[in-house]
């Protein structure tokens with residue numbers, strides 16, 4: 001039984017509905033150890049026949065039997081395996097991969113064998129030495145002569161240890177000397193017990209083999225043995241395997257390096273968008289962190305503010321105490337009701353006045369706001385002296401008030417008497433002036449920009465209100481909760497208290513304020529990040545266009561890889577890998593730039609506020625990597641699909 005049998009092969013090409021028969025019933029047997037030349041006129045169907053024998057063409061009638069087994073042309077995977085394991089190709093135009101070195105061109109085929117990395121490299125080197133290319137292994141194809149290129153192609157064809165070598169006009173582009181040497185190599189290959197089938201126009205080339213088959217008009221015209229075949233050898237062949245993904249990634253990386261210029265620009269473009277996304281997220285973290293730290297520094301988070309619930313009024317703005325005619329005040333019964341709630345440890349009236357005039361030593365200063373001292377203040381807010389816990393005492397803000405009176409020695413104010421006055425309304429809506437005299441017990445400290453810490457003893461304030469004929473019933477109270485963890489739960493319980501069907505109270509906790517601020521900051525961050533993200537669409541389009549161009553430019557390479565036995569999946573993965581490499585490197589570059597920007601911005605702002613305003617988290621970085629991978633994956637899908645769908649024969653024919 002012959003190793004390779006062709007039975008009644010018919011093949012036609014169609015132009016529209018018109019049929020052009022090329023092969024009209026070919027029956028041929030080939031044995032191992034033979035060097036068969038197929039001779040015939042140009043256009044006679046020699047290459048067509050080779051593509052059928054080589055497992056590249058699936059669209060024909062008839063049977064191909066390998067070692068007695070029918071090759072199922074319907075099963076693409078079986079054909080991939082057949083090309084990988086049994087066939088080695090040598091072409092007239094060499095078909096080397098331009099962006100791979102001589103050694104790598106041979107290794108591409110060896111990647112599909114079960115040899116270890118070391119064995120593969122050794123075999124590639126041995127084969128290249130055998131074809132006379134010792135010392136040329138690091139060169140690239142464009143640095144070689146035609147004869148040298150064809151030797152690389154021969155070494156590559158032999159690399160996977162195939163039983164059949166198909167050589168399509170292997171000496172067509174070579175001079176007499178190189179032709180002689182290549183024919184000697186082909187004879188040597190046949191003498192190793194392989195089957196060499198070569199297509200040629202040249203009688204001289206055909207005469208170098210052991211058997212000549214002439215093709216004319218799509219049929220076998222003659223079949224002559226001119227020399228005995230070489231001995232068959234029963235040696236173990238190197239087992240093949242499907243191409244591992246890492247091999248595709250490696251090839252993708254080599255191509256990436258080959259096109260470093262273009263790829264660097266794409267990476268730079270993509271990383272700018274990703275950098276902006278990371279930076280804005282980091283800025284959002286920093287700003288919301290800064291705000292909550294500032295709020296908790298000034299206010300005690302264990303205390304919540306409660307006002308009477310007014311249906312039409314859903315805003316939280318503070319109302320000037322004692323003045324409002326439409327904000328209801330708390331009755332004593334209501335204060336007691338809240339005091340009795342679970343976890344409530346203290347209930348205190350809360351008053352706030354705006355635009356208070358403070359006089360000291362014939363100097364006047366306008367105080368933006370004045371509150372009564374209670375547990376809602378954090379102890380951290382006292383810079384010097386003590387809290388105004390005794391009747392007649394007041395705490396003045398350092399930068400907003402105290403320093404205005406005495407720039408250099410503001411602490412001297414402690415123990416001094418100041419007079420205060422401000423305008424408000426009484427219950428009838430008439431304007432009244434509230435006058436207070438108090439002794440400075442301490443200095444409050446804020447950053448002087450956001451909030452001011454001016455607080456007066458509650459009793460002192462209540463007395464002054466009464467003296468001015470204004471009700472001292474509080475419209476707002478501060479409720480202290482026994483434990484920080486119970487604040488939200490207690491707030492909910494107070495919000496739920498009803499008189500019949502009427503809701504009575506409205507609470508506002510520091511936590512809810514912080515989360516409200518965080519919601520706004522997050523919203524602003526997301527909007528900024530989304531705007532930055534739009535630039536990523538441009539990056540994705542850039543990647544798509546480059547990938548499509550790459551597929552077009554690498555069509556021939558795709559054909560070569562398919563002929564070597566790579567599957568559609570391998571080709572798809574090759575392009576996806578390259579895109580993912582672009583994505584990963586973009587995200588890495590974006591991360592580096594973002595951390596540099598973080599250091600720079602935080603360094604610049606250190607003088608303004610000793611706080612890191614940009615706080616990039618590992619979550620932000622992971623996010624950027626995920627975005628980059630998704631973009632590059634999506635961008636690669638269509639080009640990779642097009643590459644995988646290319647017909648190997650058409651791809652090989654590409655210029």
Ligand SMILES: Nc1ncnc2c1ncn2[C@@H]1O[C@H](COP(=O)(O)OP(=O)(O)OP(=O)(O)O)[C@@H](O)[C@H]1O
Nearest residue numbers: 013014020022040041042043044045046047048049
């Ligand atoms: N994809 C195709 N579509 C249509 N016709 C084709 C196609 N490929 C080949 N042919 C035609 O089939 C015939 C056989 O082509 P093939 O390439 O097999 O000939 P060949 O014997 O190898 O020729 P040459 O010696 O010039 O390389 C030619 O007439 C060619 O025009």
